[in-house]
Amino acid sequence: MGRKQAFTKSELLDQTKKVLLEHGYEGFQLKLLSRGLAGARSTIYQYYANKEEIVAACMKRVMENVLHKVSAIDDSDCMNALQQLLTVYMEEANFHQLLGYAHKINKANSAAAAHDLEFIEQAHVTLKQQLERLFVRAQEEGHLNTSIPLPAIIGVFFNLIDTPNMMNIPIPQWSKLLYQIWLGGAGRL
Structure with missing residues (x-):
C-alpha cells in the first residue's frame, strides 16, 4: 500500500x-x-504534470513573494526605499539563482510553465523599472555622486547582496550596515 x-x-x-x-x-x-x-x-x-511545471511554479511563487514585499515599500524617500529594497533582496538572496534556471525550462512541455515564465519575465521588468526610477531620482535629488556612472553605482549596490555575513548579523541590520558602506562610497563628497 x-x-x-x-x-x-x-x-x-x-x-x-x-x-x-x-x-x-x-x-x-x-x-x-x-x-x-x-x-x-x-x-x-x-x-503538477511535470518537472517544468513544478520548477516554474516555484519560481513564480518566489517572484510573487518578492513583488509583494517590494510593493509595500513607500518610495516617497528614494534613499530609504533603496535601503528597504536591499533588505528584501538580501532576504531573498537565492532569488537570482532560481531565476537563472528560467531559460532552461522547456516551455513546449507545458502551457502552465510557459504562463508562469511569462509572469516571471514581466515581474522582473517591473522590479528593474522600480530600481531604475529610484536610482535616477536619488541622483537627481543629489543623494548620489553624479560623477560616478549610474551603472557602476547600481552594480556595486547589487554586489552587496552577496557580501558574506561573517558576523552573522540579522539580515535587516546587515543590510543597513552594507547600505551605509555603499552610500559612503557613492554619496556626494
Whole structure:
C-alpha cells in the first residue's frame, strides 16, 4: 500500500526550492523532491504534470513573494526605499539563482510553465523599472555622486547582496550596515 498524501502544494513548492538550490535545475529529480516530502511521489502529479511545471511554479511563487514585499515599500524617500529594497533582496538572496534556471525550462512541455515564465519575465521588468526610477531620482535629488556612472553605482549596490555575513548579523541590520558602506562610497563628497 502506498504512502498517504500528506503534503500541501505549499510544502511541495518549499521542497522544490530547497532541491533546486541544492542540486540545480539539471540535478532536480522528482525522486529527490519526493524524499523530502511526507507522502507518495505520485501525489506530486496531483498538483503538477511535470518537472517544468513544478520548477516554474516555484519560481513564480518566489517572484510573487518578492513583488509583494517590494510593493509595500513607500518610495516617497528614494534613499530609504533603496535601503528597504536591499533588505528584501538580501532576504531573498537565492532569488537570482532560481531565476537563472528560467531559460532552461522547456516551455513546449507545458502551457502552465510557459504562463508562469511569462509572469516571471514581466515581474522582473517591473522590479528593474522600480530600481531604475529610484536610482535616477536619488541622483537627481543629489543623494548620489553624479560623477560616478549610474551603472557602476547600481552594480556595486547589487554586489552587496552577496557580501558574506561573517558576523552573522540579522539580515535587516546587515543590510543597513552594507547600505551605509555603499552610500559612503557613492554619496556626494
